[in-house]
Amino acid sequence: MRSQARRVGLAFVAASVAFAGAVYGVTRPAAADEAAPLSAAALVAGMGAGWNLGNQLEASNNGIPGETAWGNPVVTQNLINRVKASGFKTIRIPVSYLGKIGPGPDHTVDAAWLTRIGEVVDYAYGQGLYVVINMHGDGYKTVNGSWLICDAADQTTVRAKYQKVWQQVATKFRAYDERLILESMNENFDGQYGAPTQPCYSNINAYNQIFVDTVRRTGGNNASRWLLVPGWNTNIDYTAGNYGFVVPTDAYRSPTVPAGEQRLMISVHYYDPWDFTGQEDGVITQWGPQATDPAKTSAWGQEDHLDAQLKKTHDAFVTRGYPVFVGEYGSIDKTTYDAANNTYRADFARTLVATAKKYGAATAYWDNGWNGQHGFGLFDRSSATVTQQGIITAIISAAGGTQPTPTATTSPTRTASPTAAPGACRAVSAVSAWNTGLTNSITVTNTGSTAINGWALRFTLATGQTIVAGWSATYAPATGTVTATDAGYNGTLAPGASTTIGYQAGHTGNAAAPTAFALNGATCT
Known part of the structure; x- marks a missing residue:
């Protein structure tokens, strides 16, 4: 770019927004890999x-x-x-x-x-x-x-x-x-x-x-x-x-x-x-x-x-x-x-x-x-x-691309219906970490015989982790025991159906996956 257009003076209106961009877990290959x-x-x-x-x-x-x-x-x-x-x-x-x-x-x-x-x-x-x-x-x-x-x-x-x-x-x-x-x-x-x-x-x-x-x-x-x-x-x-x-x-x-x-x-x-x-x-x-x-x-x-x-x-x-x-x-x-x-x-x-x-x-x-x-x-x-x-x-x-609509990290605006029975869900994490950050994708599956209409997934973050952005759900609070509430379009899970949500978090040296998953109060396997 020509220099006269590069060194333009900059002025910004400072504002604070909470934003949850869509992120994808990526594992960097080992140095020996090709x-x-x-x-x-x-x-x-x-x-x-x-x-x-x-x-x-x-x-x-x-x-x-x-x-x-x-x-x-x-x-x-x-x-x-x-x-x-x-x-x-x-x-x-x-x-x-x-x-x-x-x-x-x-x-x-x-x-x-x-x-x-x-x-x-x-x-x-x-x-x-x-x-x-x-x-x-x-x-x-x-x-x-x-x-x-x-x-x-x-x-x-x-x-x-x-x-x-x-x-x-x-x-x-x-x-x-x-x-x-x-x-x-x-x-x-x-x-x-x-x-x-x-x-x-x-x-x-x-x-x-x-x-x-x-x-x-x-x-x-x-x-x-x-x-x-x-x-x-x-x-x-x-x-x-x-x-x-x-x-x-x-x-x-x-x-x-x-x-x-x-x-x-x-x-x-x-x-x-x-x-x-x-x-x-x-x-x-x-x-x-x-x-x-x-x-x-x-x-x-x-x-x-x-x-x-x-x-x-x-x-x-x-x-x-x-x-x-x-x-x-x-x-x-x-x-x-x-x-x-x-x-x-x-x-x-x-x-x-x-x-x-x-x-x-x-x-x-x-x-x-x-x-x-x-x-x-x-x-x-x-x-x-x-x-x-x-x-x-x-x-x-x-x-030829599309523009996804991000879901802001806010408190849930509605309460999910606790229709899942104990043992009727499975949650699997896929964590990818770098420096002081990580991304985690969580796949939730309805393993029961009854459809779930609206859900809230509870889990506990490792010590030192704080969610800074998320997608396909709303997340609150950002630390400790977190509740992820469906985004509406993914709120219905037929028997055997799955949905994947995820978030980005900062960490202080502990990039472990979350624990103690429960869907609508029912413990997940």
Whole structure:
């Protein structure tokens, strides 16, 4: 994303909400395990609609990364829950390292920074989402402390530093399965908009090759996971056209990957036409088939241009087995100039996502956390609430997904009818834990001969656990002995029928499953 749209000042209205996002238990494989190969088609289908956690882990001040440096609040699990509940399946997490990198020859990355990156990754990965992490601001000439510069004089030092940093990052994440995707860099070029220059492009190609070789050699799941590489400034023309981009070789990938399949994907961004998507003069506020005022509509960059651009990526890469990821797209809020602007923003997002899907590409909307004039925000990050439901709906529907309706964690609003007899239920937990959090799915089965019409499941949490989010039931209280009351749609259980509910909880070192299950007062087996 261009720097002038990244460093927008941020203002948030703080609010407190209780939110229970849909979460899924995920068990991270052991470091020695190797992820099962995932085909290009399965990857793109699985990634679905994506969203960028922009202006957070790539933010920096005087060359030192910090997630609140550009005005956003600290990233929370509740925010990621809300993004997931809104229907997104992928979260791209831009990351800068900059002054967190130590001196050569080891170039050790600050341990606390790596830990925090891992925590934010786990917020999304732990809920079953695809996660993309990259090296972001280190290649921007406009960022203090940047060093991954393709026209720097000492390329030997640049490449050695790049290799060491990626070796450490890849090692940290090598046990994660194929839902984690590593991206070599972001919008790397010499800073001059226009045709690529040499030897800068050759150096970018060299960085990509170092990245692929380094990640593969760290072993574990890194030997077979999908790796994402960009061309010049992630520009479609300069990546898909005959301007010097070279897809890296992949000599060190796992032999478990079928010989006829790739494990590299191509990164591009899409912000055409810029006078609509990012220019802040307020002149061009409309786009697409519903535009009503030619004076407010750009003379280029409409649907035909978008289709042609994404077809280029399909013809150049997808046909060869390399899926494409439109890792950034979006348009700023210009409703202060045109009250109908959000309609055109939604049309732009819908068309981009639908066209990308047609041509075998996944997508991720650029959200910088800023809501209001010139902001890209879809969510209020302080309150973990939706601010642009129309744009989100357009994205999710175009990707072919659905938007689940989360159930808030509140006290039960009705009392279940105690129709179950003792011994007429079975409850099975499936706990997946990470760091100081866990998810638990509970499958409840009516083992009796009489239908249950309305239920309340009581269970006891392990000491030190507190429920922070839940789904398919309401939960109260959050600690100790908890009662989960049906959500209405799952309140009737015929004999032999089951329903699955679940929650996310924090813990203080005890991730044990709950005990003492009882359904409508009857002890469960």
